[in-house]
Amino acid sequence: MRNIRDTKLLFELSQPGRRAMQLPACDVPAQPPEQLLPENSLASTPPPLPELSEPQVIRHFINLSQRNMSVDTHFYPLGSCTMKYNPKRNERAAAMPTFADLHPYQPAETLQGMLHVLYEMQTYLQEISGLDACCLQPAAGAHGELTALWVAAAYFRDIDEKRNRVLVPDSAHGTNPASASMAGFKAVTVKTTPDGTVDQEDFHRKLDERVAVLMITNPNTVGIFEPQIQEMITAVHGAGGLVYLDGANMNAILGITRPGDWGGEGVDMQHFNPHKTFSGPHGGGGPGAGPICVVEKLAPYLPSPVVVRDQEAGEAARYYLDFERPQSIGRVRTFFGNVGVLLRAYCYIRTHGPEGLRQVSENAVLNANYLLSRVKHFLPVPQGHRCMHEFVASAQTLKHDKEVTAMDVAKRLLDYGFHAPTVYFPLSVKEAIMVEPTETESKETLDAFAETLFRITEEDPDLLHDAPHTTPVSRPDEVQAARQPVLCHLAD
Numbered sequence: 001m002r003n004i005r006d007t008k009l010l011f012e013l014s015q016p017g018r019r020a021m022q023l024p025a026c027d028v029p030a031q032p033p034e035q036l037l038p039e040n041s042l043a044s045t046p047p048p049l050p051e052l053s054e055p056q057v058i059r060h061f062i063n064l065s066q067r068n069m070s071v072d073t074h075f076y077p078l079g080s081c082t083m084k085y086n087p088k089r090n091e092r093a094a095a096m097p098t099f100a101d102l103h104p105y106q107p108a109e110t111l112q113g114m115l116h117v118l119y120e121m122q123t124y125l126q127e128i129s130g131l132d133a134c135c136l137q138p139a140a141g142a143h144g145e146l147t148a149l150w151v152a153a154a155y156f157r158d159i160d161e162k163r164n165r166v167l168v169p170d171s172a173h174g175t176n177p178a179s180a181s182m183a184g185f186k187a188v189t190v191k192t193t194p195d196g197t198v199d200q201e202d203f204h205r206k207l208d209e210r211v212a213v214l215m216i217t218n219p220n221t222v223g224i225f226e227p228q229i230q231e232m233i234t235a236v237h238g239a240g241g242l243v244y245l246d247g248a249n250m251n252a253i254l255g256i257t258r259p260g261d262w263g264g265e266g267v268d269m270q271h272f273n274p275h276k277t278f279s280g281p282h283g284g285g286g287p288g289a290g291p292i293c294v295v296e297k298l299a300p301y302l303p304s305p306v307v308v309r310d311q312e313a314g315e316a317a318r319y320y321l322d323f324e325r326p327q328s329i330g331r332v333r334t335f336f337g338n339v340g341v342l343l344r345a346y347c348y349i350r351t352h353g354p355e356g357l358r359q360v361s362e363n364a365v366l367n368a369n370y371l372l373s374r375v376k377h378f379l380p381v382p383q384g385h386r387c388m389h390e391f392v393a394s395a396q397t398l399k400h401d402k403e404v405t406a407m408d409v410a411k412r413l414l415d416y417g418f419h420a421p422t423v424y425f426p427l428s429v430k431e432a433i434m435v436e437p438t439e440t441e442s443k444e445t446l447d448a449f450a451e452t453l454f455r456i457t458e459e460d461p462d463l464l465h466d467a468p469h470t471t472p473v474s475r476p477d478e479v480q481a482a483r484q485p486v487l488c489h490l491a492d
C-alpha cells in the first residue's frame with residue numbers, strides 16, 4: 001500500500017478549467033449575478049473548489065475507502081461496540097423507494113407503511129425490554145441516556161421531589177456521567193470491586209433520598225452479569241429513585257432475560273443501540289439511534305410525537321403521530337429520529353424472530369467464552385473464567401516483563417489484518433484489552449485471532465513499539481489529530 005502522505009488532496013490534483021461535465025452553451029440571455037442577488041450576498045471571488053474530471057474524483061475516494069478496516073473486510077472485536085456483520089438484506093430494505101423516497105412533511109395518511117413499521121418497532125423493543133412504552137427519537141445511545149434522564153427529571157418535578165444525584169459505577173461508559181451532568185444532575189461514582197462488579201457497600205453508602213437515578217450497565221463493561229442486580233433495583237426503588245439500564249450490552253441477553261422483569265420489579269428505563277445490538281452499520285461516524293423504553297408511569301413524559309395506532313391490528317388499522325401529550329418533555333430530534341437505522345434494525349428483528357434473537361445472544365456469549373478460554377493463558381483476564389458477550393484481558397504482566405503495552409498489542413494486530421480491540425477501557429482494568437467477538441464470527445476466525453495474539457506476545461518488543469508497519473499511517477498523535485485535524489492544504 002502506498003504511503004498515505006503520497007496521496008494528493010483533490011485540491012492538489014486540481015487543474016484550472018477541468019470539469020466532470022460540459023453543459024451546452026446557454027441559449028437564453030445571461031443574467032449578471034448582481035441582478036439576481038443583493039450585492040452583499042455575492043462573493044468577490046469564486047470559492048476555491050478543486051477542478052477535476054469524474055474518474056479522478058471516483059478513484060480518489062474509492063482508493064481512500066479501501067484503506068479502511070470494516071466488518072465487511074476484517075474481524076472487528078472492538079469491545080463494547082458490538083461490531084457485528086451488517087446483513088445486506090437490511091440495506092436493501094432500508095433503500096426501498098417506498099421508504100427512502102418519503103418526505104417527513106407528507107401527511108400521515110400517505111405514510112402508513114412507514115408508520116406501521118415504526119409502530120411495530122416500538123412494540124418489539126417494549127417486548128424485548130419488558131417495558132411499557134417506547135420512543136424512537138433519540139439519535140444515539142448517549143442521546144437516549146440524556147433523553148431518559150430528562151424524562152426522570154420531569155417525573156420528579158411533577159411529583160414534587162427534589163433529587164439531584166445520579167449514581168454511576170466507575171466501570172460505566174463515559175457517556176453515563178456526561179449525560180447525567182448534561183441533564184442537570186450531579187454524577188456520583190460508585191466503586192467497582194476487584195471482581196468487576198458494583199461494590200455493594202459503596203453503593204448502599206451513596207444511595208439516599210437525593211438520588212434520582214441509578215444508571216447501570218448489565219451485563220457490565222467487563223462482561224459480567226451483575227449478581228446483585230435484584231437487590232440494587234429493590235434498594236433504589238425503596239429509596240424512591242429510578243433505575244436506568246444502559247442497554248449497550250443487550251446483545252448478551254436478547255430473549256433470555258428482560259430488564260423490565262429483573263427482580264420482579266425491573267428497571268424503569270433503558271436505551272437500545274440498534275446500530276450495535278441489531279446490526280446497523282456504525283463506526284464510521286454514521287447515524288446511530290437510541291430508542292428508549294420506559295415503565296408506564298414515565299410514559300407521559302416521553303418526547304413527542306410517538307407513533308400510535310387508532311384501531312386493533314389488521315387491515316383497517318391506521319397509524320398516526322401523537323402530538324397531544326401535555327406532559328411530554330418535547331422533541332429531542334427532528335421528524336421521527338434516524339429512520340434508516342431503525343428500518344435496518346426492524347428488518348434484523350423480523351428476520352431472526354424471537355427464537356433467532358435468543359440464538360444470537362447464546363452464540364455471542366459462546367463465542368466470547370471460547371475466545372476467553374483460549375486467551376487467558378497468555379493474557380490474564382483478571383475478572384473471571386466465564387463472561388457474557390465480551391471480556392477484558394490485561395497486558396499488565398506483559399508491560400511489567402517486556403515493556404509491551406496494550407496499545408502495542410492493539411497496533412500490532414493491524415499488521416496481521418485484525419481490527420484492534422478496545423484498549424484502556426474500562427478504566428477499572430489496568431492495560432485493558434476489551435474483546436467482543438459477536439455471534440457472527442466462525443471458529444476459524446476466533447482461532448486465528450487467538451493464535452495471532454499469542455504470537456504477538458512472543459514477539460520482539462522493539463518490533464511492537466512502532467507497530468503497525470503495514471498500514472498507511474502508523475501511530476498518529478491521536479490528541480492532535482482530534483484537536484487540530486489537517487483537513488486540507490490550500491496553497492495560500
Ligand SMILES: *Cc1c(COP(=O)(O)O)cnc(C)c1O
Nearest residue numbers: 080140141142173175248273288
Ligand atoms: C456505545 C455505548 C454507549 C453510547 O452509545 P452511542 O450509541 O455510541 O451513543 C453507552 N454505553 C455503553 C456501555 C456503550 O458501549
